[in-house]
Amino acid sequence: MEYSIMEWLSDPGLVHFLIVSAMLFSLGLMAVLSQRNVIMVLMGVELILNSANINFIAFSRFTELSLDGHMIALFVIIIAAAEAAVALAIVLNVYNRFKTINLDEISTMKG
Amino acid sequence: MELTTILFYLFALVTVGAAAVMVFSKNIVHSAFALMFSLIGVAALYVLLYADFLAAAQLLVYVGGILILILFGVMLTSQGLTVDYKSTTVNLLPAALLSITAAALLIFAFTTTKWIVSTPVDRDETVYDLGMLLMGDYILAFIVVGVLLLITIIGAILMSTRLITQTGKTD
Incomplete structure (x- = not known):
């Protein structure tokens, strides 16, 4: 790389935007993997879609x-x-049936 | 430093910082509002990329629609503030390890690839060209997406009315 690092930083190009989207993707992945609230998982999915x-x-x-x-x-x-x-709509149905939106407690599929 | 550079770093910081607040916040309402700032930052990044119509669509659909929907979801399923962060967060260490690995791999791939970059064309507006494409090359996808939205509306109404009749019957 012939440029100095400061020169590269001061001219936002393709790679800069790609790095921002990679950070957003990893934060969304973190939300999907670690949160057990269904709505937090949905928000993580929205972050991943935005990064794409x-x-x-x-x-x-x-x-x-x-x-x-x-x-x-x-x-x-x-x-x-x-x-x-x-x-x-599915989350509201699930909350109505199970009285919780913790993903670990929603473990039955029928009945 | 040019103005666009400063604006890029400002909005990138807003986007990533608000997303981090969203993921690590203990209160789900704070998370929803942090998500709003993150989405607004993404819309500003679209403006910096000369995508004016998409920035407007992002503000209208995400900030005006999806975020309100999520806030209603939070309010209708609220379990009070008694649920603590520990019980709603699991696998913190493996998840952090996996997402940091994903971010490092992606950034490594993005920075080491030689992208074939063409000189950016300066556009005034994209609305006219997008409209022509939407009514030309993408007409089939446009109609299919319209049908999908119709099915979505019918499905959401069906599910929520079934909810009401069930609660009326059982409770």
Whole structure:
């Protein structure tokens, strides 16, 4: 690398955005793996979807994938909205039946 | 230092910092509000990447829709503030190890790959081109997503009305 590290830091390019999205992804993974509240797990999934979206849009700005990346990110946002609505309805049903939203205590599938 | 550089670091810090607060907060309402700041930071990053329409969609759908939905979920399933952090958090060490490994591997892969970067085109707005693409190349996906949203609405209504009749019957 010919640039100095300060020069690399002062010019945000593709890799900078990718690193931000990697951090968001790992934080979302942490939430999904360690939390036992269903709603916290859902929030972690939202973080992971957002990190994927940042990747798509960064690639669509800095590489040949021009507006197609925007379209994919748009469809990801739409599907995330659908997923959140259905997941919250399921969570409310589960809370009504089990009186808890701790994932470790929701262990029966029927009855 | 250019203005865009300062703004990038500011919003990256807001996004990642609020996400960290969300994951490690003891109170789930604090987590939801930290998630809001994180999503707003992501929208600002979209603006820095010249994606104006997607930034608006992010603000409308995530901050205006999904976050309100999550807050309602929190309120409707609230078990009071008696549930402590220890009982809702398990496997803290393995999860931290795994996610730190994932982050390190991803950052290593991102920084060592030689990306074929083209010079960024300066766009004024993306709305016109996105609309043309949506009605042209992506018309099938657009219609399928519309049907998916319809099915989602019907399914959510069905599940919540079944909830009401069940509680009416059993309780």
